[in-house]
Amino acid sequence: xxxxxxxxxxxxxxxxxxxxxxxxxxxxxxxxxxxxxxxxxxxxxxxxxxxxxxxxxxxxxxxxxxxxxxxxxxxxxxxxxxxxxxxxxxxxxxxxxxxxxxxxxxxxxxxxxxxxxxxxxxxxxxxxxxxxxxxxxxxxxxxxxxxxxxxxxxxxxxxxxxxxxxxxxxxxxxxxxxxxxxxxxxxxxxxxxxxxxxxxxxxxxxxxxxxxxxxxxxxxxxxxxxxxxxxxxxxxxxxxxxxxxxxxxxxxxxxxxxxxxxxxxxxxxxxxxxxxxxxxxxxxxxxxxxxxxxxxxxxxxxxxxxxxxxxxxxxxxxxxxxxxxxxxxxxxxxxxxxxxxxxxxxxxxxxxxxxxxxxxxxxxxxxxxxxxxxxxxxxxxxxxxxxxxxxxxxxxxxxxxxxxxxxxx
Numbered sequence: 001x002x003x004x005x006x007x008x009x010x011x012x013x014x015x016x017x018x019x020x021x022x023x024x025x026x027x028x029x030x031x032x033x034x035x036x037x038x039x040x041x042x043x044x045x046x047x048x049x050x051x052x053x054x055x056x057x058x059x060x061x062x063x064x065x066x067x068x069x070x071x072x073x074x075x076x077x078x079x080x081x082x083x084x085x086x087x088x089x090x091x092x093x094x095x096x097x098x099x100x101x102x103x104x105x106x107x108x109x110x111x112x113x114x115x116x117x118x119x120x121x122x123x124x125x126x127x128x129x130x131x132x133x134x135x136x137x138x139x140x141x142x143x144x145x146x147x148x149x150x151x152x153x154x155x156x157x158x159x160x161x162x163x164x165x166x167x168x169x170x171x172x173x174x175x176x177x178x179x180x181x182x183x184x185x186x187x188x189x190x191x192x193x194x195x196x197x198x199x200x201x202x203x204x205x206x207x208x209x210x211x212x213x214x215x216x217x218x219x220x221x222x223x224x225x226x227x228x229x230x231x232x233x234x235x236x237x238x239x240x241x242x243x244x245x246x247x248x249x250x251x252x253x254x255x256x257x258x259x260x261x262x263x264x265x266x267x268x269x270x271x272x273x274x275x276x277x278x279x280x281x282x283x284x285x286x287x288x289x290x291x292x293x294x295x296x297x298x299x300x301x302x303x304x305x306x307x308x309x310x311x312x313x314x315x316x317x318x319x320x321x322x323x324x325x326x327x328x329x330x331x332x333x334x335x336x337x338x339x340x341x342x343x344x345x346x347x348x349x350x351x352x353x354x355x356x357x358x359x360x361x362x363x364x365x366x367x368x369x370x371x372x373x374x375x376x377x378x379x380x381x382x383x384x385x386x387x388x389x390x391x392x393x394x395x396x397x398x399x400x401x402x403x404x405x406x407x408x409x
Contacts, residue, residue, distance in 0.1 A: 006059035014063035075100030166190025183213030234284030
């Protein structure tokens, strides 16, 4: 109803009574107001009463009531539909929860246009809208009108973003490579949000504690595989690994931005696998891994890696080659990440290398650094340099200062 009053403010009132009990009132100079008042079940007695106090008159000393209507109240939406982002082909569900006088009538809309049930829409006139096999054309703002009698309430907009499905082959850019994915729970997918090439990349699936997810392909060696990878994980616990026939070759962990790697693939059929795995507790970063721009070059003149002779665990260290017999290796890069140090140098595939260290330059002897030297083929402008490789070795410093020497045989 609408009502107004012209009275002594705070003294004379226009009131609404429900079954003899005052519900609300106005006083003073109040122009027309629209009032909606909920009524419970059963017979109700409504009374509008103008009442004066014991003294003084003000204004017109009158109250007015107009346009009294009775009917179902407008429904109240208690749970709004939520925005979503899904891949094309997924099934999407929008849900609303509303209260009001039964029966409630629902009408879902896309961009303000009413929807009807069809091949890609079900439940257009229910509280639960379903979009099976959703397509790019169905992206937009969804809302629902909930009505009771002549009264209706419109929900807030729920934005649906539909992301194109990108195959692993497309996202990894590996021409003629056949990919498969799997793991404990969730597999890898192609996506466009995080990528090195500015187009797309493969992203690891969601994994829980003590689980893993992988992508893999099989190539015939000899040859060289190169790729970019990145990880956001719990440092030193959740790892992105590169594996050859199930054996770890190298890994990254923590917050590592896009990093380029190459690996010399030996002869015959070889399985290449990129695996993201979690340890038994704690999640760090985005808990995701990415791989992009995988390239395999077969028959690139790959040479077998030389065997490394047995050497003592400590002592003065091996004697370097005589002057003039070969140029000394050059350590081109030293990276320190927490307690881990990585030494990287240009090397030759037909040479043997050894790393020795001192904790103090005043020490009389060098100590051989235990561990494996990783060899990967050098690539310049996407071309394999057949007479040059990149060698690297890791060391755990644990807070020490350390001096290194790389020796070539």
